[in-house]
Amino acid sequence: MLHLNSSENRIEKDLLGHMEVANSVYYGIQTQRAIDNFQLSRNKLCNYPELIKALVLVKAACAKANNKQKLLDDKKYDAIIFATQAIIDGEFDKYFSVDMIQGGAGTSCNMNMNEVIANVGLEYMGLKKGQYSFLHPNSHVNMSQSTNDVYPTAIRLAIHLKQTHLLDALSSLVNAFGEKSHEFKDIQKLARTQLQDAVPMTLGQEFNSFSSTLRQEVTLLNSMSELLMSINLGGTAVGTGITTKQGYSKLAIKALADLTSIEFKPVDDFFDASSDMGALVTYSSALKRLALKLSKISNDLRLLSMGPRGGISEIKLPNRQPGSSIMPGKVNPVIPEAVSQCAYQVVGLDLAISMAAEAGQLQLNAMEPLIAVNLLESMNLLTNAIVMLKTLCVDDIEANESRCRDNLNNSLAMVTALNPVLGYEVCTQITKEALQNGGSILEQVIGKKLLTRQQLHSILNTNNIVQPIP
Numbered sequence: 001m002l003h004l005n006s007s008e009n010r011i012e013k014d015l016l017g018h019m020e021v022a023n024s025v026y027y028g029i030q031t032q033r034a035i036d037n038f039q040l041s042r043n044k045l046c047n048y049p050e051l052i053k054a055l056v057l058v059k060a061a062c063a064k065a066n067n068k069q070k071l072l073d074d075k076k077y078d079a080i081i082f083a084t085q086a087i088i089d090g091e092f093d094k095y096f097s098v099d100m101i102q103g104g105a106g107t108s109c110n111m112n113m114n115e116v117i118a119n120v121g122l123e124y125m126g127l128k129k130g131q132y133s134f135l136h137p138n139s140h141v142n143m144s145q146s147t148n149d150v151y152p153t154a155i156r157l158a159i160h161l162k163q164t165h166l167l168d169a170l171s172s173l174v175n176a177f178g179e180k181s182h183e184f185k186d187i188q189k190l191a192r193t194q195l196q197d198a199v200p201m202t203l204g205q206e207f208n209s210f211s212s213t214l215r216q217e218v219t220l221l222n223s224m225s226e227l228l229m230s231i232n233l234g235g236t237a238v239g240t241g242i243t244t245k246q247g248y249s250k251l252a253i254k255a256l257a258d259l260t261s262i263e264f265k266p267v268d269d270f271f272d273a274s275s276d277m278g279a280l281v282t283y284s285s286a287l288k289r290l291a292l293k294l295s296k297i298s299n300d301l302r303l304l305s306m307g308p309r310g311g312i313s314e315i316k317l318p319n320r321q322p323g324s325s326i327m328p329g330k331v332n333p334v335i336p337e338a339v340s341q342c343a344y345q346v347v348g349l350d351l352a353i354s355m356a357a358e359a360g361q362l363q364l365n366a367m368e369p370l371i372a373v374n375l376l377e378s379m380n381l382l383t384n385a386i387v388m389l390k391t392l393c394v395d396d397i398e399a400n401e402s403r404c405r406d407n408l409n410n411s412l413a414m415v416t417a418l419n420p421v422l423g424y425e426v427c428t429q430i431t432k433e434a435l436q437n438g439g440s441i442l443e444q445v446i447g448k449k450l451l452t453r454q455q456l457h458s459i460l461n462t463n464n465i466v467q468p469i470p
Helices: 029-037 049-068 074-088 107-124 137-141 147-183 203-228 248-260 270-275 278-304 334-358 368-392 401-409 415-422 424-437 441-447 453-459
Strands: 009-014 017-022 188-193 196-202
Touching (some): 009 029, 017 029, 049 074, 049 107, 049 147, 049 248, 049 368, 074 107, 074 137, 107 147, 147 248, 147 270, 147 278, 147 368, 188 203, 188 401, 196 203, 196 415, 203 278, 278 334, 334 368, 415 424, 415 441, 415 453, 424 441, 441 453
8 A cells, every 4th residue: 555645734625615634544625524524423434344345336336337438537447446446455444434424415425435535546546645636536536426326326235235244144043043943842831822821832833933933034134135226326416317428327337236246227217216215214114123023032032031930931041141230149131131122222223214214305315324324233233133142042042841841731721722622611611610729620621520531641642732633
């Protein structure tokens, strides 16, 4: 990496005038203004490598299209491509310093990228940072582009890139629950509806339901990808394609598809795409749905492990840390608790996304930066929570088989299996008497000589009580 400037600062100018920029940095005046203006979340662009990579790939695709249309000469094109690859390699991450929450519909992020590419490209050309007459952030790096088509395109690409990690983690969790389902397949237990005793089932069936419900989310999120493949690159400011040469949009979108191996295609209506956030709202809703399912499962794990002496205690969660500063020996279900908190945060982020999407006005949605950061943050939280839940909890869950058996035998759940033989009214009376005298259903049936032990054994066979009778 070249460092040709020796002075401490350089002077750059823009629409508002001149400003000193530290010569050690690769961004320029517009990025510096954004850094000064937006000190809000302190959550910077550099914290989102997928968005940096997405912006870089969009810039490379646009440069390729402009070069093919002979609007960008080979020397500038080569410098831009060198810079984009260097950024992808991670050499300049720390210079993406703008706050992710910003006014301007993402212009600060776009200009941060334009300026870093320009200055890295200038050094590649043997020139000094800030010598923009040779390679300009706007005139050359941003040629045929607007924030209003670059930023939405980059958001969609960033989601694609980040979704790979999310789906890998989710698929792994699905498999982990599936393995536990097989491990627990022969353990009978008591099912519960509305937190009351219900009917017999197996612990394996319960864990298989966790696996099945999350497998649905893998399928759903994969299908959501299609919504994000339609992009408005080439529409520039509002969808008219102003400043572009005819055919540019198709060239740029094809170049991006080639660079990413993602089947991007032009949107049906570039004007609609400049302002509508519908696809991103839908994707956020899918993330919220996943979050709610993860929280529900986490709550179930907490309930099933409740105890260890005074609760359900049908499973044992792995001990991860002491649970109390005052109660010796107490261990809490901290991993499922943390998953639920991540889920609640995702629900809150989804609400903010919904409000930001509604706030779009006329031909643009200026609130898109909030949508972008909340989507990416939701994906971060979910990915991390899923990995934590699998590795620190699900993988090491143990069944408390004796407790499962005791809870089932002490319940009135078996009476439902007798319905087809004895009838609802008789079963109701048996249950009522068992509740009054504290006896079991089996004792009531045998005591009243309604069935023999052999008949009961046949009716209450494991295969008969946890699935339809053959």
